[in-house]
Amino acid sequence: MKVGINGTGLITRALVKLVALNEEFNDIEIAQINGRSMTIDRLKDLLLFSSSQGHTNLDVSINYETKELLVNGKKIKYTADSKPENIQWLPEIELLIEATGTFRDDRNDSKDPYRHFKSLNSNLKGIVLTAPGKGSIIDYMWIASPDLEQEITAVTSAEKPFVIGAASCTTTAAIPIVDTLDDLFGIESCFLTTVHAVTRSQDILDGSKGWCAMDTQLHTTGATKATNKVLKKSIPMDGIAFRTSDKAGSFIQIDAVLSKEVTKENLLEAFKNSKYKDHFDYSTVTNPPSSYVRGNKAMVVLIPDEFVIINKKRVIIKGLFDNEEGYTNHLLQLINFVISKMT
Numbered sequence: 001m002k003v004g005i006n007g008t009g010l011i012t013r014a015l016v017k018l019v020a021l022n023e024e025f026n027d028i029e030i031a032q033i034n035g036r037s038m039t040i041d042r043l044k045d046l047l048l049f050s051s052s053q054g055h056t057n058l059d060v061s062i063n064y065e066t067k068e069l070l071v072n073g074k075k076i077k078y079t080a081d082s083k084p085e086n087i088q089w090l091p092e093i094e095l096l097i098e099a100t101g102t103f104r105d106d107r108n109d110s111k112d113p114y115r116h117f118k119s120l121n122s123n124l125k126g127i128v129l130t131a132p133g134k135g136s137i138i139d140y141m142w143i144a145s146p147d148l149e150q151e152i153t154a155v156t157s158a159e160k161p162f163v164i165g166a167a168s169c170t171t172t173a174a175i176p177i178v179d180t181l182d183d184l185f186g187i188e189s190c191f192l193t194t195v196h197a198v199t200r201s202q203d204i205l206d207g208s209k210g211w212c213a214m215d216t217q218l219h220t221t222g223a224t225k226a227t228n229k230v231l232k233k234s235i236p237m238d239g240i241a242f243r244t245s246d247k248a249g250s251f252i253q254i255d256a257v258l259s260k261e262v263t264k265e266n267l268l269e270a271f272k273n274s275k276y277k278d279h280f281d282y283s284t285v286t287n288p289p290s291s292y293v294r295g296n297k298a299m300v301v302l303i304p305d306e307f308v309i310i311n312k313k314r315v316i317i318k319g320l321f322d323n324e325e326g327y328t329n330h331l332l333q334l335i336n337f338v339i340s341k342m343t
C-alpha cells in the first residue's frame with residue numbers, strides 16, 4: 001500500500017531506512033514525504049548519513065523536475081507545507097504516518113491530526129501517529145495490545161477516517177518487561193527509570209522547551225500510564241526520565257515488587273518463553289554504553305548479568321533500547337498489520 005509521511009525528522013528517516021532495507025516491510029511503499037523547512041537536498045543528505053546511526057547504505061538521488069527522491073530505486077514525492085489542509089497528498093495514498101509530533105491531539109484545533117482529512121483531492125482513510133495520541137486517540141502496540149485484531153479491524157472497516165497512536169519508545173521498551181513479569185509473577189508495584197537520549201524536542205541551551213540538552217535533566221514520563229493503557233491493566237506504576245546528551249540509545253530499568261518469590265533463573269525462563277520472546281535481545285556485555293544498542297531492532301535489549309533480586313520478591317530488570325530504530329521497527333510491524341486490515 002502507498003503511504004505518505006508528514007515530517008522529515010529522525011523517525012521519518014528511520015522509517016525510510018528500515019522500509020528500504022527490510023523485506024518484511026515490502027507491503028509498505030512510502031510514496032510521499034511532506035516536510036516544513038527541510039529542502040529536498042538536505043533530506044537526501046540526512047537519509048545517507050545520520051549523526052546518531054551513521055551511514056545508511058541507501059542509494060539516494062533526486063529528480064529535481066518531478067521533485068522526487070529515488071531511494072533504492074523507489075520514487076518518493078517531496079512536498080513542503082506546514083498546514084495539513086494544504087498538503088497535496090498523491091491521490092493513491094490511503095494511509096498517512098504522522099511523524100511531526102505536532103498533530104496528535106484531537107482536543108486542540110492547532111494540533112488536531114484529523115485536519116489532514118480536509119486536504120483537497122486526498123483519499124486518506126487513516127493515520128498512524130509515531131507518538132502517543134492525546135484526547136480521544138487510542139494507542140496500539142503490535143504484539144502487546146490485547147484486542148488488536150478486533151479493534152484494528154473495527155477502525156479500519158468503519159465508514160469514517162481513523163487516527164491511532166503508537167505510544168512512545170520508552171513504552172515500547174517497558175511493555176515487554178512489565179507484561180511478562182505481571183503475567184507470570186504478578187506485579188504489586190513498579191517504578192520505571194529511563195535514561196533517555198536527547199531528541200529535538202529539547203533546547204541546546206536553556207530555553208522555552210527546557211534546560212540545556214547537554215546537561216542531564218529530570219523529567220516526568222508518560223510511559224507508565226501508557227503501559228497500563230496499551231495493556232488495559234492497572235498495575236501501580238510511576239517513573240522518571242533522565243534526559244542525557246547521548247545521540248541515540250537509551251537505558252531502562254524496571255524496579256518491581258512481585259507477588260511471588262523468584263530466582264534469576266525464573267526471570268530468564270519467563271523472558272525466554274514470553275509472547276515477546278522474539279522482540280527481546282540480550283547483552284552479554286555487562287554495563288554496556290548506550291551507543292552499544294544503536295541499530296538494534298529489538299523492543300529492548302536485556303542485560304541479565306545486571307538483573308538484581310532483593311529479598312526474593314523485588315526485582316530490578318535493566319535493559320537498553322534504540323529509541324529511534326528499535327521503536328520504528330516495532331511501529332512498522334503495527335503499520336504492516338493496519339495495512340493488512342485496510343486491503
Ligand SMILES: NC(=O)c1ccc[n+]([C@@H]2O[C@H](COP(=O)([O-])OP(=O)(O)OC[C@H]3O[C@@H](n4cnc5c(N)ncnc54)[C@H](OP(=O)(O)O)[C@@H]3O)[C@@H](O)[C@H]2O)c1
Binds near residue numbers: 037081
Ligand atoms: N526521536 C525519538 O527517539 C522518538 C522515538 C519515538 C517516538 N518519537 C516521536 O515521533 C515524533 C517525531 O519525532 P522526531 O524525533 O522524528 O522529531 P524531529 O526530528 O524533531 O522531527 C520532526 C519533524 O516534523 C517537522 N514538522 C514539525 N511541524 C511540522 C508541520 N506543521 N508540518 C510539516 N512538518 C512539520 C519538523 O520540521 P522542521 O525540520 O522544519 O523542524 C521535523 O522535520 C514525535 O512525536 C516524537 O515524540 C520520537
